[in-house]
Every structure is written in C-alpha cells, then in structure tokens.
Amino acid sequence: MxxxxxxxxxxxxxxxxxxxxxxxxxxxxxxxxxxxxxxxxxxxxxxxxxxxxxxxxxxxxxxxxxxxxxxxxxxxxxxxxxxxxxxxxxxxxxxxxxxxxxxxxxxxxxxxxxxxxxxxxxxxxxxxxxxPGPVRPLPPDRRSLLAAARRTCEALDGLQDLEELLDGVTGALAREFGIEQSIILMAEGGGDRLYTVATHGYPSGGVGAEVLLGEGVIGVAARENTPIRIGHMTLEYRYGAAVSATARRAGLLCEEARTILFPGLSAPRSQIALPIREGGRVAGVLFAEAETVMRFGYEEEDALALVAGHLGARMALIRQEAEEAEAAAAPAPPPGEGMVTMRYFPHDQSVFLDHDYLIKGVAGAILWRLAREHLATGRTEFTTRELRLDPGLRLPAPADNLDARLVLLRKRLEERRACLRIEKSGRGRFQLLASSRLALQQAGPAEDAV
Missing domain, CATH: 2.30.110.10 (Electron Transport, Fmn-binding Protein; Chain A)
Known part of the structure; x- marks a missing residue:
C-alpha cells in the first residue's frame, strides 16, 4: 500500500x-x-x-x-x-x-x-x-506556472552572453510570471556576502549592492542552500542601511561611503529567494518581491526553482565556452582628454574616481589591476583567463564568478557615467576604454602617487 x-x-x-x-x-x-x-x-x-x-x-x-x-x-x-x-x-x-x-x-x-x-x-x-463540508470551485484561467517556466528556460537557451543572460532572467520573470520586481545576486566565492548584478522594476539599478550571508530572505537562502519565502511584511527579514549605519557610528567604517543601497521595495508584502546552484554549491540567488500579500506560494516556488536551476546551468556553460574561445585582438582606442584620479584602498579593495566611491571587493581589485597595467603598458584588451591566473588578485577559490564580477563592474561604471568603461571584444576577451587620462593613487601609510 x-x-x-x-x-x-x-x-x-x-x-x-x-x-x-x-x-x-x-x-x-x-x-x-x-x-x-x-x-x-x-x-x-x-x-x-x-x-x-x-x-x-x-x-x-x-x-x-x-x-x-x-x-x-x-x-x-x-x-x-x-x-x-x-x-x-x-x-x-x-x-x-x-x-x-x-x-x-x-x-x-x-x-x-x-x-x-x-x-x-x-x-x-x-x-x-x-x-465533509462545502467546497468552492477554483477560479478559472489560472496562470500555468509550468508553461511559464518552460518558456523562460527556452528564452535563456538563446542567450550566449552572461550579461544578456542575467538581464534576460529578470525580464522573463516580468513577461512570463508577472513578477515586476526581481534581482539576481552572485555569491562572493569563499566570502560572507552576495552582490547585485541584475535588477528589474526598481527606480535605481542598485548594481553592486551587497547582502550578507544570513541577512534577510536572500542571505538565509544562500547560507542554507534552500528556497525561503515570506507572505507578509516583516521587519526581521527587511534589508536596509541599518548595519552599515551602526558600523559607521561605532567607528568601524570611515565617513566616505563604501556602500550601495539595496534596491528593494520600501514596503514589500511578499518575498521569495531561491539559490542558484552550480555543481552543488550556491553561486548566487534569484530574488523576487511584491507589494501584495501571499504573492508567492509553493507552486511559484517550484516553477522559479526550475528557472534558477536552468540559470545556473546556463551560467556554467557560458563561462566554459568563454574560457575555451579565442578572438582576434581589437585596435586600441584613441587617448582620452582631461584627468581623473583613481584612488585605491587595499584594506577593502575599494576604488574611488576622484572623490566619488565606485566599487569595492574583488571587482575593485580587478579594476585597479587593469588600470595599472593600462598606464604602464598602454594595453586596452585583456582576457578573463589572465585574470583567473593572476595570483596578485587573490581571487576566491573557486573563481567561477569572475565573469559576473566583470558584468557588475561594467554596469557600475555605466551607472556612474564614469570616464572608464568595459566592453566585450570576443569570447573571454574585453577592453578597458578610457575617455580621460588617469592618475593612480594607492592609499597606505601615506597616499603615494603611482
């Protein structure tokens, strides 16, 4: 039986x-x-x-x-x-x-x-x-979540670039599931946080915003490697600037801002976070929220788990193809005008352009490395392979999220309308383009110009 x-x-x-x-x-x-x-x-x-x-x-x-x-x-x-x-x-x-x-x-x-x-x-x-008792019929014309998941996965199969893939997921959630607010975050390999690489439905992009492991539904989903859902608003699982504000008051952070505000809804009623897995480990989190109560149920969790699993598989395949591919070198761009000072703080790998905070962490270390080599040799084209093999970057092991960090860096430079930009020039290759001349300063016991 x-x-x-x-x-x-x-x-x-x-x-x-x-x-x-x-x-x-x-x-x-x-x-x-x-x-x-x-x-x-x-x-x-x-x-x-x-x-x-x-x-x-x-x-x-x-x-x-x-x-x-x-x-x-x-x-x-x-x-x-x-x-x-x-x-x-x-x-x-x-x-x-x-x-x-x-x-x-x-x-x-x-x-x-x-x-x-x-x-x-x-x-x-x-x-x-x-x-025994009276039973009401279900309302007609309910959305087929299985069909929505199938169409979303088929759409992702046609995307060959990581940035297109990440943006394509959030767009498909709006188109196929009616989910207007969603975020993709990637895990900091071997670290204690996740960083935002794609958003949909928010006034500000928030690319680069961080969430600690164990913080809110996103951090708990990543730490426990399991979907987390909330159907009603709760302060305990909200995100905000409270942690960094408390640390700043305690003197643990300097007054110069090194954080990017998380782009969530101000008053969410429902939230769901699903781990994006690669090879059994958590590579990131797919997050969605809504202003309506009980927006996400078990059926939505099942369908979105299929999407998150397919996204993880596509990410791994795109990275593998990029590592194996070769492309011809692109011509160097003409030199830019003006002067911008890039300041680098090794203790948290943060980068400032003049006095404006740009990025920190691994992405900051990568940008500093590229800028130094660009000034020293005139190079403008680089490969992801050389970054993975560079011991000076001290990339977390495994360094599988390098491509996602480059997407984060490119989007952050674009958001800030910076004098630098990063553009793909082929599979596994990209260019660092400058519209101004650079001066580099590394903070230390004394700020010595490089």
Missing amino acids: SEPGIDGLRRSLEGVFAALLATCDGEGVPNVSMISQVHYVDPGRVALSYQFFNKTRRNLLATRRAAVQITDPETLAHHRLDLDYEETQTSGPIFESMKAKLAGIASYHGAQDIFRLLGADIFRVRAIEAV
Whole structure:
C-alpha cells in the first residue's frame, strides 16, 4: 500500500488559516489547540511549528501521535492529517524556512513577541481524510506556472552572453510570471556576502549592492542552500542601511561611503529567494518581491526553482565556452582628454574616481589591476583567463564568478557615467576604454602617487 501524498494540499499549508492540532496524553485524554504553521517537507512529511512547551508538547512527546486539520484558502476544503512524530530540528533549511515564514505571519497578526520558533517538529503523514463540508470551485484561467517556466528556460537557451543572460532572467520573470520586481545576486566565492548584478522594476539599478550571508530572505537562502519565502511584511527579514549605519557610528567604517543601497521595495508584502546552484554549491540567488500579500506560494516556488536551476546551468556553460574561445585582438582606442584620479584602498579593495566611491571587493581589485597595467603598458584588451591566473588578485577559490564580477563592474561604471568603461571584444576577451587620462593613487601609510 502506497503512503498518502500531500502534494495536492500544499495551498492549505501556507498559513492563511490557522490549523487545528489534536493530541492525547498517555491516558487518552484529548487536547486541541491552534498551531501557527504546517510546513511542507516532502510528499510524505510535514513539519509543525514548535513554539511553546505546553500540554500539546507533553502529549506529543508521550505518545508521538498527532492529528492536524488544514484548510485550503481558495476552496475552503478541510483535510485531516494523521501524523507520526519523527524528530525536532532546531537549525538547517527546514527550520530557517519555517522561521522566515513564521516571522511574516507574526508581523501580519502583530504578534512578533509571541510567535517565536523554537523548533521544527517533523512528522510522517500516516493518513489523509477529507472533512465533509462545502467546497468552492477554483477560479478559472489560472496562470500555468509550468508553461511559464518552460518558456523562460527556452528564452535563456538563446542567450550566449552572461550579461544578456542575467538581464534576460529578470525580464522573463516580468513577461512570463508577472513578477515586476526581481534581482539576481552572485555569491562572493569563499566570502560572507552576495552582490547585485541584475535588477528589474526598481527606480535605481542598485548594481553592486551587497547582502550578507544570513541577512534577510536572500542571505538565509544562500547560507542554507534552500528556497525561503515570506507572505507578509516583516521587519526581521527587511534589508536596509541599518548595519552599515551602526558600523559607521561605532567607528568601524570611515565617513566616505563604501556602500550601495539595496534596491528593494520600501514596503514589500511578499518575498521569495531561491539559490542558484552550480555543481552543488550556491553561486548566487534569484530574488523576487511584491507589494501584495501571499504573492508567492509553493507552486511559484517550484516553477522559479526550475528557472534558477536552468540559470545556473546556463551560467556554467557560458563561462566554459568563454574560457575555451579565442578572438582576434581589437585596435586600441584613441587617448582620452582631461584627468581623473583613481584612488585605491587595499584594506577593502575599494576604488574611488576622484572623490566619488565606485566599487569595492574583488571587482575593485580587478579594476585597479587593469588600470595599472593600462598606464604602464598602454594595453586596452585583456582576457578573463589572465585574470583567473593572476595570483596578485587573490581571487576566491573557486573563481567561477569572475565573469559576473566583470558584468557588475561594467554596469557600475555605466551607472556612474564614469570616464572608464568595459566592453566585450570576443569570447573571454574585453577592453578597458578610457575617455580621460588617469592618475593612480594607492592609499597606505601615506597616499603615494603611482
């Protein structure tokens, strides 16, 4: 006899209606209470939110049996799940996903100080029973998310350039899924943060904005390598300048701005973040948000996970083709006019053009290396291969996101209308073009001109 499956009941697990949880003590005396969250784990398991040590908890530990009634928010159909307790998890992907969702539910009900997740109780579903009652029909003409994912993946297959690919994903999300605000972030290899490389639907681009691992839905999705969704607005998973502002007040950052504001909505009601994987590791995060409550459900999560997986595969293929390809050298551009001073701070690899902050981190180190060689030798064309092999750059291992950092650098230069720009000149080749003469300064014990 096959085990019951709950895939068709996932709408009932979104937390729109509170679930009813029934347990019995060792003597068979029943107890019924409301529970904040029933979370889908796999077709045969669910997780219940463990928030209080009360009679329900004592009964559960004594008998390891429970029953929970769930409600579909669209059809109002009720189902009862008979459950066998397996374990309680206090960390990891399931726990973090439930913690994020519970924070949204708590904010929606104004109970942030009450809804605190202590653990995720994992249960095996022993039986499923439909509860008699009236059922509403589903609304007609619902968007086919599987078809949207298929069309998006087919569109990505036609893009051969990494920058086109990243921008193509966010455009396809708007076109095929109706998702107007989305962001692609890449992981800093071996580091503790992600950086923005493509955005859609925001007044300011925000390319180069950073998110720390574990910060908000994006940072948690990257750290735990699992999708994270929130259906209601919550302060706990918001992004902003609070971290950098606090560090600046404490004297940990100098007064010159070295941050780019994250381009998120000011008051999002729903957010979803999905890891972009390459070879089992997290290479980046696909993020989307909306101003409507409960915009992203389990079905949207499944469809967007397919898109994120395909994006990771396309990124790896484009990088491999770029490394193997060769192209003819392009002619050097004419020398520019005027003078701009590029200042470089090795401690955080930040670059300023005159007194305006441009970029930091690996992208800053790359730009400094290119500018120095350009002034020393007159070179304007470079290859990604030589950057990967340059020990002076100290690229994180693996250096798989080098192409994404170059996209970030090119977009940042374009956003700032800088005197420098980076243009592709062939597979694995690019040019550094200057419209002004450069003077280089590296900060140290004293700022010595180079």
